[in-house]
Amino acid sequence: MQQFVNRRKTIFGIIFILSLLLLAACATSTRSRHKTSEIRINDDFIIVKATAKDTLSSLAAEYLNDPSKGWLIAEFNHIKSLTSGQELCIPLFPFNKGGLKSGGFQTVPVLAYYSFSKNKPSKISITQDDFKAQMKYLKENGYHVITLDQLLGFFEYQEQIPEKSVAITFDDGWISVYDIAFPILKEYGFPATIFIYTDFIGGGKAMSWKQIKELSEAGFDIQCQTKTHRNLTVLKKKESFKEYFKSLEMEISYPKKLFKKKLNKECKCLAYPYGLTNNLVIAMLKKHGYRAAFTVDKKFNPFFIDKYKIHRSAIYGKYNIEKFKNKLSVFQNMELK
Amino acid sequence: MKRLCNIYLLLIVLFFFTGCAGVRDFLGDIADKIAEKNSEKAPEGTKVLPASYYLGKALEYEKKDELQTALFYMQIAGTLNPDSTKIPEKIASLNSTIDHKAKQHFTTGVEFCKKRRFKDARKQFLTTLRYAPGHKEALNYLKNRLHPKEYLNYKVKEKDTLKDISKKFYKDPSKDFLIAYFNNLKTDKKPVPGTFLEIPVLGSEFTRPPIDIRIELIKAESLLIEKRSQEALDIAEKILEYDHLNKKASDLKNSAYYQIGIELSGQKKYPEAIKMFKKVTPEYQGVKEAIQHVINKELVKANNLLKEKQYEQVFAVAGKILEYDKSNKAAEDLINTAFCQQGKDLIIRKNYTQALNVLNSANPQYDCVKKTISDVYKAKKKQAEAHYLKGVKHFLNEELQSAIKEWEKTLALNPEHKKAKKNINNARSLLEKLEKVK
Numbered sequence: 001m002q003q004f005v006n007r008r009k010t011i012f013g014i015i016f017i018l019s020l021l022l023l024a025a026c027a028t029s030t031r032s033r034h035k036t037s038e039i040r041i042n043d044d045f046i047i048v049k050a051t052a053k054d055t056l057s058s059l060a061a062e063y064l065n066d067p068s069k070g071w072l073i074a075e076f077n078h079i080k081s082l083t084s085g086q087e088l089c090i091p092l093f094p095f096n097k098g099g100l101k102s103g104g105f106q107t108v109p110v111l112a113y114y115s116f117s118k119n120k121p122s123k124i125s126i127t128q129d130d131f132k133a134q135m136k137y138l139k140e141n142g143y144h145v146i147t148l149d150q151l152l153g154f155f156e157y158q159e160q161i162p163e164k165s166v167a168i169t170f171d172d173g174w175i176s177v178y179d180i181a182f183p184i185l186k187e188y189g190f191p192a193t194i195f196i197y198t199d200f201i202g203g204g205k206a207m208s209w210k211q212i213k214e215l216s217e218a219g220f221d222i223q224c225q226t227k228t229h230r231n232l233t234v235l236k237k238k239e240s241f242k243e244y245f246k247s248l249e250m251e252i253s254y255p256k257k258l259f260k261k262k263l264n265k266e267c268k269c270l271a272y273p274y275g276l277t278n279n280l281v282i283a284m285l286k287k288h289g290y291r292a293a294f295t296v297d298k299k300f301n302p303f304f305i306d307k308y309k310i311h312r313s314a315i316y317g318k319y320n321i322e323k324f325k326n327k328l329s330v331f332q333n334m335e336l337k
Numbered sequence: 338m339k340r341l342c343n344i345y346l347l348l349i350v351l352f353f354f355t356g357c358a359g360v361r362d363f364l365g366d367i368a369d370k371i372a373e374k375n376s377e378k379a380p381e382g383t384k385v386l387p388a389s390y391y392l393g394k395a396l397e398y399e400k401k402d403e404l405q406t407a408l409f410y411m412q413i414a415g416t417l418n419p420d421s422t423k424i425p426e427k428i429a430s431l432n433s434t435i436d437h438k439a440k441q442h443f444t445t446g447v448e449f450c451k452k453r454r455f456k457d458a459r460k461q462f463l464t465t466l467r468y469a470p471g472h473k474e475a476l477n478y479l480k481n482r483l484h485p486k487e488y489l490n491y492k493v494k495e496k497d498t499l500k501d502i503s504k505k506f507y508k509d510p511s512k513d514f515l516i517a518y519f520n521n522l523k524t525d526k527k528p529v530p531g532t533f534l535e536i537p538v539l540g541s542e543f544t545r546p547p548i549d550i551r552i553e554l555i556k557a558e559s560l561l562i563e564k565r566s567q568e569a570l571d572i573a574e575k576i577l578e579y580d581h582l583n584k585k586a587s588d589l590k591n592s593a594y595y596q597i598g599i600e601l602s603g604q605k606k607y608p609e610a611i612k613m614f615k616k617v618t619p620e621y622q623g624v625k626e627a628i629q630h631v632i633n634k635e636l637v638k639a640n641n642l643l644k645e646k647q648y649e650q651v652f653a654v655a656g657k658i659l660e661y662d663k664s665n666k667a668a669e670d671l672i673n674t675a676f677c678q679q680g681k682d683l684i685i686r687k688n689y690t691q692a693l694n695v696l697n698s699a700n701p702q703y704d705c706v707k708k709t710i711s712d713v714y715k716a717k718k719k720q721a722e723a724h725y726l727k728g729v730k731h732f733l734n735e736e737l738q739s740a741i742k743e744w745e746k747t748l749a750l751n752p753e754h755k756k757a758k759k760n761i762n763n764a765r766s767l768l769e770k771l772e773k774v775k
Contacts, residue, residue: 040418045409089413095405100467102402130488156474234542241543245515279487283537286487304459304479334635336464337402 052084071162094160098303104333107300110167111310115174121317135188145190148221168192178211195225195271198255224255229273232281282308388418396469433666439469488535493528566596591621651675677705689717
């Protein structure tokens with residue numbers, strides 16, 4: 001009997017050890033929990049104490065369900081990094097959607113690039129090294145390169161974006177964007193938007209549909225820049241107003257349908273050829289369901305800008321890094337008291 | 338021991354059925370419940386900074402006028418120190434300050450807007466939004482009302498067509514398709530009165546007429562000097578089609594019509610001349626005199642026609658004069674004189690019925706009309722008597738048939754002639770008796 005009892009004890013002992021091992025295995029994959037040291041304030045904030053394992057990104061993942069939103073915690077707490085034991089206030093909502101402060105308001109530089117070359121710069125072509133240096137500058141100086149959706153969310157007063165936000169765009173659809181800019185952006189993990197005019201696709205120095213598709217699948221936003229890249233604001237020689245109107249309709253509606261068919265993606269924004277627009281073009285864009293459109297006016301972009309006249313700074317080939325820095329204004333001073 | 342074994346067995350079974358996640362959640366839920374229980378008891382159980390720290394931060398932000406951030410920290414302090422009575426008071430006071438400041442800046446912004454000081458208005462609305470991030474009206478001003486619109490709204494009026502509306506907004510009726518396109522309408526259908534249409538605002542480059550008005554005006558002036566009035570008129574009208582308020586084009590149009598009128602007057606085409614003069618604005622210098630001059634010429638013409646007994650032409654010329662000048666007495670006199678003369682002529686021709694028809698068209702207030710009508714009746718009576726006497730003569734000569742004919746003529750002119758009636762009956766019965774004797 002005693003032997004039986006001993007054997008049972010041994011079996012339970014083995015089961016106990018095995019179960020402990022299994023639970024231990026589970027425990028290693030369990031996220032670190034702060035529940036014992038967190039306080040919820042009216043569903044708006046959570047106060048937590050950072051552990052040694054925590055990062056801004058892990059806290060954002062845990063509390064905001066988005067690891068990329070570590071900046072929101074950093075900005076609210078006015079910190080750049082975490083230390084163990086540090087007490088943090090995590091806002092659970094966009095606490096400053098328009099980037100408004102008593103001294104002014106947030107602005108977002110939107111950079112417009114055209115083409116790239118290995119080492120020969122021209123007015124619209126930037127060398128590989130210069131582009132790399134510019135991206136490096138953004139990374140090292142705390143700029144957040146935001147997506148088109150984030151940018152639109154900011155302009156629609158729906159979303160808060162990092163204080164030092166920048167958006168990157170490319171016009172036309174040059175193949176050098178695929179060959180030179182794409183790998184660099186990938187290296188830095190920066191998103192970008194490419195505005196393409198459809199008649200250019202597959203041409204000598206243009207990207208092919210296959211390349212565009214690859215960029216789209218890699219997370220790049222592919223948007224429209226009309227069909228033929230005509231100046232949308234003036235009548236051509238001997239063109240009647242009615243002909244001009246018909247042409248406008250085609251320039252605006254055709255690329256939208258084509259992108260839907262080829263990429264199965266919605267074209268929601270447009271970059272005006274030569275950055276030029278007028279009331280009729282804007283009315284037409286709205287009728288065809290475009291959410292926003294981009295010029296190449298060098299002014300700043302606050303949240304209250306006209307979404308159909310978003311400004312962009314064209315980055316030209318012979319810009320040095322100092323000139324590039326000047327394009328990165330993220331705040332406009334104005335006493336808002 | 339037995340109970341412990343049961344728990345382990347339960348855990349193992351749970352593990353086999355749900356894997357790691359199941360066990361984790363199961364344990365997690367237990368831990369959560371314990372944590373919740375603890376936090377319900379008292380926040381001071383957790384090791385966080387004291388409420389005073391957050392209160393201090395709140396006051397710091399309040400000083401900097403960052404009231405929203407101050408409010409956040411104040412709320413945190415309030416949660417950490419639920420027994421405090423001062424913090425809720427402070428929160429209420431902050432909320433009240435925020436509301437007051439937001440309202441104040443919003444009102445100022447609206448005032449600036451009314452004065453069209455949009456830059457100042459924008460600053461005020463931004464300040465409003467900084468204090469009260471959810472202020473919808475301030476946001477609406479910033480996002481919509483302070484931006485120029487690419488559409489204008491238009492309420493359709495009775496009888497409006499898309500072409501009318503297009504002409505009104507674009508000075509060009511052919512742009513009706515544009516309004517139709519943006520309002521999902523068809524160009525050949527009338528818009529419904531009372532509905533609102535969105536009219537795209539076109540830049541001046543698209544509403545500018547396809548002519549250079551300045552140059553066209555110079556051209557028209559030169560043509561007028563060269564007496565090429567019709568060409569000058571065509572240009573002036575074209576300019577007015579695109580710019581109906583153009584004063585110079587309007588003056589040119591008057592001058593051209595006046596000049597054409599003078600030319601026609603010179604060619605003695607008076608009615609045509611009057612037509613042209615009537616198109617000139619009455620205030621135009623010399624036009625009234627020119628019209629009077631042409632009318633006088635026409636009156637002379639009508640008088641001459643009267644002398645020539647061309648009554649129908651008198652009526653036509655004088656009638657035209659009255660068309661242009663309803664109160665022209667001379668023309669009216671001429672018409673009535675013509676009626677009288679025509680009546681008299683018909684009396685002479687013994688056409689009394691026609692004479693009376695003509696005179697009935699005249700104005701009975703005219704003395705000559707009255708007299709001529711009376712003359713007609715007198716002449717008729719006289720003529721009836723003459724026929725009667727002739728009948729008597731025939732009767733005496735036993736020409737009964739001829740006598741009856743004359744008395745019939747008498748009765749036709751005067752149905753009340755008693756003797757004629759009696760005699761005609763006698764003559765007819767005599768004729769009957771004679772027939773029977775035969």
